[in-house]
Amino acid sequence: MLRDLLIDKELFWELRQKALESEKIENSLEDVELLEKAVFKRLKKKRSIKKYKKLGVSKGDLNEIIELADVLSLDAIGGPSNMEIADNHPEWCNNCGRCCKESSPIFIHKDEVNILLTFNSDLKDEIIPNVLYPEHYQFKEDKPCKFHNSDVNKCKIYDSRPQVCGNYPLMLVERNGKGHNIVNLRYNCNYAVLLVLEKSMILFDEAIKRLKDK
Ligand code: SF4
Ligand code: SF4
Incomplete structure (x- = not known):
């Protein structure tokens, strides 16, 4: 009611x-x-x-x-x-770190890939295309994310982490073109x-x- x-x-x-x-x-x-x-x-x-x-x-x-x-x-x-x-x-x-340990896939928008590689050239082999969403890539390894430092519960690439990580627990979706x-x-x-x-x-x-x- x-x-x-x-x-x-x-x-x-x-x-x-x-x-x-x-x-x-x-x-x-x-x-x-x-x-x-x-x-x-x-x-x-x-x-x-x-x-x-x-x-x-x-x-x-x-x-x-x-x-x-x-x-x-x-x-x-x-x-x-x-x-x-x-x-x-x-x-x-x-700061429980579950989003880093349990999320899959960890999306990276195509526009972010170059920025990510500029700051972390050694990530080249760690990023692969996402098969479902052509505009997106993802980390090759997740659950847990390879860049999660479990000893201190911190992200090893925090300053250049994908937007999807910074937005968590929000997730960007497209509906009716928006x-x-x-x-x-x-x-x-x-x-x-x-x-x-x-x-x-x-x-x-x-x-x-x-x-x-x-
Ligand atoms: S966003 Fe949620 S899952 Fe991620 S560290 Fe914070 S409380 Fe934990
Ligand atoms: S890139 Fe960093 S913030 Fe994103 S899931 Fe991996 S460890 Fe967590």
Whole structure:
């Protein structure tokens, strides 16, 4: 019910379908469910549904709001974009290093290859074309990335690392001819969990405001 105040049902299912398809490429859908459970626990602590029970708000509404936060960039409803929220909260990254140890493939856009090689000429044999996306290359070795220094949990080529690494947990995808930064829905990335939580709180507050204004 709350979600319907924020987005048209059909549009929501279309976005959800696309997001789950992107996730399936790299993750299992169980990961998405685990992330939603982790966000639900924290959202319940932050936003009391008891207070809004008289208005008809239920636990199911919280779940629906989280599903929407997974897939909707809030600038679509006049809020901050995924990138703006992420940029304001670098502290959400707990430097666990999982993105470097578990991501595959690690994409490098064709425009980045020359820059990368200018600073690290010895990477020439480490970069190969990505078979699915002709505009992209990837590191030959990943999971873990060859450039992750596990002793100190740091990137050995940090200053010239691919953009995809600097943007994590956001991921650039193309939809309807435009680039969008979507959230990588990884339950074991603290940054991703807190990003979806923040979006859920903003969406919850906006939906309650609209419910009261009705
Ligand atoms: S972005 Fe996420 S997975 Fe990567 S180090 Fe930070 S918290 Fe860990
Ligand atoms: S290039 Fe650096 S930041 Fe990117 S995955 Fe490898 S170790 Fe991590």
